[in-house]
Amino acid sequence: MTGGMEMNYNNLVELVNLTKKYKNGPVAVNNITLAMARGRIIGLLGPNGSGKTTMIKMLNGLLRPTTGTLTINGHAPGVETKKKVSYLPEKTYLPDSMKVSGVVDYFAEFYEDFRKDRAYEMFQSLNIALNAPLKTLSKGTKEKVQLILVMSRDADLFILDEPIAGVDPAARDYIIKTIISNYNENATILLSTHIISDIENILDEVIFLRHGQVILQSTVEDIRINKGKSVDAYFREVFVC
């Protein structure tokens, strides 16, 4: 299925004619209309510069659309959606001056759906000391800390921007395991990546983006049955250089 999807009340996310044009720059997101249902793990796939991060930033209220609308749970991005969206950005964003325990308290303070016990359990399983200052942790460990914080919420929508880029295979496995084990069936996970093979098995749906436009929205099963290929193989075919 390409482009638009029928809008209904079961949809968690709805984008209608969404466009983002940067000043003196390209149209990063070009007239996208799509919907994301509840309880799905969705891969937002596309090469670099296809508009994945721009779309994610708009979903998180970090960028405002040039035209079009987007809603999460029926609300435009704002305080109400931020209460229910758990976002892992591409970059490390935690203040170096804090300790691990400090950021746990910080998340618990601001997000009512944050589960401290879940976070502590994951930190323990990774041998990350709670009293460790963030500035003493490696980049990879900081990324794990961020993922743990984000996945310790009972959010409706998890938006993970390139969660497995730039990490070693063992860490990649841990991240995927964390995503699966902390995901509840009423929540939706939107996961952007261009490393498809490692995450293909956990995806229910994929959205292919190119030049800011949706060129495919389909279930993984449909791709396998109708195209006779894995998502990774089909992605390589569609985005062949």
Place this chain on the structure above:
Amino acid sequence: MLGKLIKQEWKAVWKILGGINLFMPCLTLIGSMGLLLFTAVQIDEFISSMLVSSYGMAYGLTVFAVTVGIMIYIGVRYYRSMYGSEGYLTHTLPATPLQLIVSKLIVSVLWYWITIFVMMISIILLVISASAAAGNPIDLPLVWHELRELSYGMRREGISLVGTVVAYTGMYLLGNVFGIVMLYASAALGQLFDRYRIISSVGIYFGFTMILQVLSFASMFPIIFMVNEVENPLTIFWAIIIIGYVAIGLATAGLFYLTYFLTKKKLNLE
């Protein structure tokens, strides 16, 4: 939510700003002890005058460094937490842009005022110690008496000493708020650039400062005109206060709105 944001902002800055605030009391303590030591021990006059003038220079530099240092820290902290990579955390909190800016402003202004207060107390204590060391301790009843005389003198001219102090202190404190809001507005404008954002923010801040100086200079002309035209000096006195409050208030409100507008509508995280 605002309370939570203020609490977390306070937790994030208190160690560094508190640390900077320790400089002045420590230097005052060292100076006071040194001065008392000079009175107890016979030291060559040349050496003691060299030490005292070096200390005075160090003290003056510290006052300058603390004031500037606090402002730099407030600006850097605001930029990093709002428009740097930390902004991804800040702007995904379930809070409005207004709550985010106000919480940071309240904490920054409070710390700035604490710094001014600590600085004033330190200087007063140093003056008291220096007077004592010079064998001429400050006579508090005499100071009180002179203040009362001054107050009576001013009242005869129709001016209240307490009212004057309150009016000018209020204007000074409002000026502090304006200074911090100007830093915020510079950062909010600087983040609009695709590259060299921090340098741009600094450049915009100096641009604002220059505009401010030109406007301050221009505002002298009506006052000079009034001095020649107005018979009652009280009119000038109140005109300065009223114009000062209105000008600073409007400028603060304008820059605050600019910061808010850019953060809400034109956020451009790295």
